[in-house]
Amino acid sequence: MKCGIVVFPGSNCDHDCYHILKDVLNQETHWLWHKDDVDLSSYDLVILPGGFSYGDYLRAGAISRFSPIMNSVIPFAENGGKVLGICNGFQILVESGLLPGALIQNRTRKFICKNVYVRIESTDTPFTQQCGDKPIIQVPIAHHQGSYYIDPLSLNDIEERGQVLFRYCDAKGNITESSNPNGSVGSVAGLCNEQKNVMGMMPHPERCADPLWSNTDGQGIFQSLISQSRI
Amino acid sequence: MQNEPEITLQLVKDHGLTGEEYRRILNLIGRTPNFTELGIFSVMWSEHCSYKSSRPFLKNLPTEGPNVLQGPGENAGVIDIGDGFAVVFKIESHNHPSFIEPHQGAATGVGGIMRDIFTMGARPIALLDSLRFGEMEDPRTRFLLNGVVDGISSYGNCTGVPTVGGEVYFDSCYNGNILVNAFCLGLAKSDGIFLAKAGGVGNRILYVGSKTGRDGIHGASLLASSEFDETTEEKRPTVQVGDPFTEKLLIEACLEIMEFNWVVGVQDMGAAGLTSSSFEMAHRSEAGVRMDLSKVPLREEGMTPYEILLSESQERMLFVIEPGHEGEAIAILEKWGLDAAIIGEVIDEPGVRIEFKGKEVVNLPTFPVVDGALDLKRETKRPKYLDKIDQLNLKELPEPSRGDHAFLKLLACPNIASKEWVYEQYDHMVRLDTLVLPGSDAAVLRIKGTKKAVAISVDCNSRFCYLDPYNGAAIAVAEGCRNVTCSGAKPIGLTNCLNFGNPEKPEIMWQFEQAVKGIGDTCLFFDIPVVSGNVSLYNETKGEAIFPTPIVAVVGLIEDQTKIMTQGFKKPGHRIGLIGFTLEELGGSEYLKVLFDKTEGKAPALDRKNEKQVQEFCLELIQKGLIQSAHDCSEGGLAIAVAESCFATPEETLGAKLELESTLRGDTLLFGESQSRIVISFPEELTDQIKNLALSYNVDFSLIGITGGSKFTVSINGQEYIKQEIESIKNIWKTSLGRYAGQTT
Numbered sequence: 022m023k024c025g026i027v028v029f030p031g032s033n034c035d036h037d038c039y040h041i042l043k044d045v046l047n048q049e050t051h052w053l054w055h056k057d058d059v060d061l062s063s064y065d066l067v068i069l070p071g072g073f074s075y076g077d078y079l080r081a082g083a084i085s086r087f088s089p090i091m092n093s094v095i096p097f098a099e100n101g102g103k104v105l106g107i108c109n110g111f112q113i114l115v116e117s118g119l120l121p122g123a124l125i126q127n128r129t130r131k132f133i134c135k136n137v138y139v140r141i142e143s144t145d146t147p148f149t150q151q152c153g154d155k156p157i158i159q160v161p162i163a164h165h166q167g168s169y170y171i172d173p174l175s176l177n178d179i180e181e182r183g184q185v186l187f188r189y190c191d192a193k194g195n196i197t198e199s200s201n202p203n204g205s206v207g208s209v210a211g212l213c214n215e216q217k218n219v220m221g222m223m224p225h226p227e228r229c230a231d232p233l234w235s236n237t238d239g240q241g242i243f244q245s246l247i248s249q250s251r252i
Numbered sequence: 253m254q255n256e257p258e259i260t261l262q263l264v265k266d267h268g269l270t271g272e273e274y275r276r277i278l279n280l281i282g283r284t285p286n287f288t289e290l291g292i293f294s295v296m297w298s299e300h301c302s303y304k305s306s307r308p309f310l311k312n313l314p315t316e317g318p319n320v321l322q323g324p325g326e327n328a329g330v331i332d333i334g335d336g337f338a339v340v341f342k343i344e345s346h347n348h349p350s351f352i353e354p355h356q357g358a359a360t361g362v363g364g365i366m367r368d369i370f371t372m373g374a375r376p377i378a379l380l381d382s383l384r385f386g387e388m389e390d391p392r393t394r395f396l397l398n399g400v401v402d403g404i405s406s407y408g409n410c411t412g413v414p415t416v417g418g419e420v421y422f423d424s425c426y427n428g429n430i431l432v433n434a435f436c437l438g439l440a441k442s443d444g445i446f447l448a449k450a451g452g453v454g455n456r457i458l459y460v461g462s463k464t465g466r467d468g469i470h471g472a473s474l475l476a477s478s479e480f481d482e483t484t485e486e487k488r489p490t491v492q493v494g495d496p497f498t499e500k501l502l503i504e505a506c507l508e509i510m511e512f513n514w515v516v517g518v519q520d521m522g523a524a525g526l527t528s529s530s531f532e533m534a535h536r537s538e539a540g541v542r543m544d545l546s547k548v549p550l551r552e553e554g555m556t557p558y559e560i561l562l563s564e565s566q567e568r569m570l571f572v573i574e575p576g577h578e579g580e581a582i583a584i585l586e587k588w589g590l591d592a593a594i595i596g597e598v599i600d601e602p603g604v605r606i607e608f609k610g611k612e613v614v615n616l617p618t619f620p621v622v623d624g625a626l627d628l629k630r631e632t633k634r635p636k637y638l639d640k641i642d643q644l645n646l647k648e649l650p651e652p653s654r655g656d657h658a659f660l661k662l663l664a665c666p667n668i669a670s671k672e673w674v675y676e677q678y679d680h681m682v683r684l685d686t687l688v689l690p691g692s693d694a695a696v697l698r699i700k701g702t703k704k705a706v707a708i709s710v711d712c713n714s715r716f717c718y719l720d721p722y723n724g725a726a727i728a729v730a731e732g733c734r735n736v737t738c739s740g741a742k743p744i745g746l747t748n749c750l751n752f753g754n755p756e757k758p759e760i761m762w763q764f765e766q767a768v769k770g771i772g773d774t775c776l777f778f779d780i781p782v783v784s785g786n787v788s789l790y791n792e793t794k795g796e797a798i799f800p801t802p803i804v805a806v807v808g809l810i811e812d813q814t815k816i817m818t819q820g821f822k823k824p825g826h827r828i829g830l831i832g833f834t835l836e837e838l839g840g841s842e843y844l845k846v847l848f849d850k851t852e853g854k855a856p857a858l859d860r861k862n863e864k865q866v867q868e869f870c871l872e873l874i875q876k877g878l879i880q881s882a883h884d885c886s887e888g889g890l891a892i893a894v895a896e897s898c899f900a901t902p903e904e905t906l907g908a909k910l911e912l913e914s915t916l917r918g919d920t921l922l923f924g925e926s927q928s929r930i931v932i933s934f935p936e937e938l939t940d941q942i943k944n945l946a947l948s949y950n951v952d953f954s955l956i957g958i959t960g961g962s963k964f965t966v967s968i969n970g971q972e973y974i975k976q977e978i979e980s981i982k983n984i985w986k987t988s989l990g991r992y993a994g995q996t997t
Contacts, residue, residue: 029495030452030501030588030589031410031497031500031501031683033410033411033412033500036683036686037682037683040684040700041684056587072412072414072683073409073410073496073497073500075497076410076495076496076498076500077410078497110683131402131405131667131676131677132405132406132409132677132678132679133676133677134409134675134676134677134679134680135676160456161681163409163679163681163682165409208395223747225681227684228681228684231684231697233687233813234687249798
């Protein structure tokens with residue numbers, strides 16, 4: 022699989038994604054610089070990594086969506102190219118209109134970094150098709166503006182279309198008020214677009230994919246993408 | 253420049269300089285300084301920059317060792333860890349700014365310490381913070397706690413450097429003067445360390461980073477180097493404002509530039525800004541510098557040379573590069589969107605000449621400015637309070653028949669309760685190196701590309717230091733080493749941040765002298781070099797000093813990433829053992845404070861030889877794979893240490909059943925804070941092997957219980973002393989601090 026990782030000014034999970042894809046999963050991995058307009062047609066996957074692009078100033082993701090690289094990423098996505106946005110990358114995807122809804126401040130109004138559980142709601146996407154063995158995964162979150170919001174009618178639409186891929190839950194998979202760390206509507210932790218080639222998620226799968234840790238639950242997402250690209 | 257104030261004795265005093273110091277300036281430079289030059293002396297001779305009170309005492313600290321690549325005197329200390337890598341680390345205070353403006357004060361403290369690290373060519377990989385707040389009842393405490401944690405969180409998280417540990421304590425002695433000490437550790441190639449040197453004549457001075465503004469002027473001299481009084485609030489404009497986004501870009505840009513061999517030296521513009529960075533670099537190279545302030549990128553118009561030189565605007569660095577590479581350097585900096593300008597060059601005379609708009613505004617030799625401040629031979633005198641508090645008659649303390657009440661109170665008290673509310677606000681996982689998450693004895697980080705890991709612990713029990721500064725400081729070192737040992741590491745180096753009151757008082761300097769001696773003697777005994785450090789004096793409000801608080805950060809090395817130990821019990825049915833022995837000691841304990849509101853008695857005894865054996869024994873147990881958990885006994889004593897081991901992870905909990913035999917009072921046995929003790933757990937079949945090994949180390953070792961069940965029970969000599977549901981006590985311990993912090997007043 023040929024992957025590109027976009028480096029925005031202030032990206033800080035770029036190296037982590039690179040480490041997992043290149044060093045742990047042995048995939049061909051390249052950096053994509055935010056100021057460049059790049060021909061992405063040879064790429065299987067573009068990752069918008071976590072971090073604080075442009076310092077999260079104005080609003081998380083609001084400035085990065087105007088970066089020159091997005092002029093390449095948006096048409097790539099519209100032509101069916103696979104794009105994965107993690108944390109700040111999810112915020113950028115939402116700001117650029119590639120995914121519906123918005124990400125607002127956590128209801129605690131604090132940054133939250135901890136391990137949470139998420140339930141995989143659909144394996145019928147290129148991002149989750151290898152996740153069937155483990156429907157509930159433990160994965161870290163680390164964000165301040167990670168509370169997903171969408172109006173109730175649109176929430177219903179994306180649920181019906183199977184776009185909601187991850188929901189915050191407890192260790193047994195129950196969706197409860199207390200298992201929702203940030204106040205997201207419908208406990209949504211991650212979703213994809215209607216065509217299922219663009220996915221954004223607040224939790225960090227790259228933080229639980231290195232075999233040095235006992236938890237490697239995040240690998241399923243990367244393995245799904247890798248297996249896709251081989252077909 | 254135009255309308256510069258005339259130099260009068262009053263102006264000199266307003267700059268924090270004494271008459272004697274001013275006379276010394278006149279003698280050293282042979283003329284009256286102009287206004288800008290007076291400003292330069294004011295910051296460079298301040299306590300904060302010159303160490304004029306503390307330096308004579310610090311000379312005795314052991315700073316050398318076979319693996320020390322750089323000791324004190326540079327931006328940070330450096331220790332070789334093998335495999336071509338070195339760790340670079342330091343701890344620094346940002347106390348006064350954080351009291352006046354907690355968010356920005358703490359944030360810029362984090363920013364400043366990170367710059368000290370990447371200035372040396374190292375990538376920052378871990379932050380820790382040692383925080384001290386006033387008592388919970390003080391109305392300002394909650395505001396300060398929230399502001400400081402928020403400031404650290406917003407700055408550290410944005411830069412992508414994980415905040416992996418630290419400590420938080422509350423005591424009324426900090427009501428008027430909180431402590432915010434920030435530690436950073438970076439990783440560098442051992443042959444790629446940069447020093448703050450200017451090098452040869454003709455080298456170019458390159459200004460990098462944020463534009464210079466009017467913020468932070470006299471932060472070091474007037475804010476950091478005087479005690480608090482009624483006018484403190486007026487000093488708010490001396491607090492700098494940080495921009496973590498620029499810091500992140502600065503990290504990446506600087507590390508990219510430092511790959512080139514035309515970079516000669518680097519220094520960050522921290523306290524005393526452009527002044528200290530230029531004078532110190534010139535002085536270290538026995539060279540001089542010529543600069544043109546008209547070329548400095550400015551945030552606003554109309555700034556005077558005085559303001560430009562004394563500004564403490566954040567996120568700025570000064571590079572010295574070989575001529576001919578200006579274009580390459582500036583291209584890299586522009587790629588990262590940073591301001592950069594060549595503002596001067598190295599000259600062949602031991603002085604600093606500064607021009608502004610075609611006119612020379614400063615012409616000073618480097619020596620008087622950098623090294624000319626008198627080493628003040630401060631008087632020392634043993635404080636009288638020590639005679640009063642020394643006596644603690646245990647017979648006068650009512651002895652409870654059961655321990656439940658005290659146990660529950662201790663679990664809920666903020667010095668012992670879980671710090672989850674704090675560390676969940678810090679990104680402690682970014683960079684994928686954090687092998688042991690916050691909440692254990694030490695933070696552990698892997699070194700990518702090697703089998704190694706480093707363990708870090710920051711420690712200081714300031715109550716012990718108040719009761720006995722020498723012994724308290726020695727305990728801080730011992731405990732730091734014990735903590736990294738419990739994670740499987742061998743201590744390799746230490747940095748300290750010495751927080752004390754007003755050095756003009758002989759009693760304060762006595763505390764300082766004793767504490768430094770305590771650290772020095774203990775480091776010497778354990779053979780651990782002190783490679784960097786920071787002194788923060790004048791931690792007083794209206795004449796009331798804080799407890800002496802020498803914060804110690806110990807760094808340890810783990811050769812094999814797979815042999816890391818954590819404090820949590822792993823399985824039911826494992827045996828619980830105690831390494832070390834318990835004395836009848838309650839002096840300075842959390843128990844005494846929480847139950848009886850007393851800070852009295854003798855600090856626990858520290859037997860260095862025994863401590864060393866305990867640590868070596870524990871390390872061998874870990875390396876041989878004989879034990880499943882190891883946890884230092886500290887605040888709250890044995891009962892709290894075992895309880896913390898029960899609360900293994902946020903999700904998992906194991907009960908414990910302790911059966912103790914002792915002639916000690918129950919409260920002393922369970923809540924006393926005797927040193928050199930470690931709680932371990934292991935499978936039953938290894939008991940004999942561990943016992944025999946203990947004998948060979950000549951270390952006390954006793955079996956005290958078994959893990960498992962849903963309860964936490966303790967019996968002493970067959971009599972039940974504590975019995976609690978494990979889930980309910982975990983809940984008390986876990987939520988108490990967050991509940992306090994979140995309350996609205």
